[in-house]
Amino acid sequence: MAHPLVLLDLDGTLLDHRGSVDRALRAWTARLAPPRAPADLLGAWLAAERRHLPAWRDGTASFAEQRRRRLRDVLPLLGLPVGDDADLDAVFAGYLEAYEAAWTAFDDVEDALAELAGAGLATAVLTNGVEEQQRAKLARLGLAGRVGPLLTAETLGVAKPDPRVFTLACERLGRPPAQVVSVGDDHALDVVAARAAGLRAVHLDRRDEGPAGERARTTTLRGLAALVRDAGPA
Missing domain, CATH: 3.40.50.1000 (HAD superfamily/HAD-like)
Known part of the structure; x- marks a missing residue:
């Protein structure tokens, strides 16, 4: 057999992934210098992933759009403005750079x-x-x-x-x-x-x-x- x-x-x-996200969020938000951050930013970020990734999996949203939706959930928690799609894509690029550097x-x-x-x-x-x-x-x-x-x-x-x-x-x-x-x-x-x-x-x-x-x-x-x-x- x-x-x-x-x-x-x-x-x-x-x-x-969880550890990489945690390290990435710390590096990313340090550059953003947000005036405030939730006590459990990692939990909020991962919850946004779970909430919006299914839309990409079932074909109702593009990969870029599910990223924007996650930012629309998280940026207000940081006291940061939610801009248009181009703004959100630029913001996510900063997070993505930190995430890629944290892969372990x-x-x-x-x-x-x-x-x-x-x-x-x-x-x-x-x-x-x-x-x-x-x-x-x-x-x-x-x-x-x-x-x-x-x-x-x-x-x-x-x-x-x-x-x-x-x-x-x-x-x-x-x-x-x-x-x-x-x-x-x-x-x-x-x-x-x-x-x-x-x-x-x-x-x-x-x-x-x-x-x-x-x-x-x-x-x-x-x-x-x-x-x-x-x-x-x-």
Whole structure:
């Protein structure tokens, strides 16, 4: 029987997105010198991401527009004006520069990749991000060419949590869904949706937030090879 292929998420799984955002917000707002800032700016920013990214995923807003919508939520919290689209794009460019400079891999990634390779398990990456930025992330993290093919929602034409993105990914990879194990930090996007497409899945619950009843769950990528073998049926 063929070894399963491990289909890794990127943000929150390989890339420390939350930590990168936190460092980026600190650097960005220091340059903006806002007169005030909410006590939990990171929480407000991530909440705006969760609120507006789905509009891009379902095709009702462009990638640039979901960024503008996030700024329309956050800039008033900083006591800063909300300008027109061009103004917002210029403001976001400042944040994006800080975010790119802050990109960092989780400290368990290298160990996990070594374990997976040692177990004869191939990998690929499936991410909801746009192709150019996600390739840049892998390059910055030193992972380009080391984690297998990169598949993005942008190129596949459908995004998580739509199960079709997993079906299309398996087709591109030349593997039946039953031979692929999805691994990611978002339970709904990376686990529930993957299983709906016939894949097996492991929930990477880095912050130990649950759901606690998940049968294939870990708080670290270390030991992933054993979890993949034990992931059970879809």
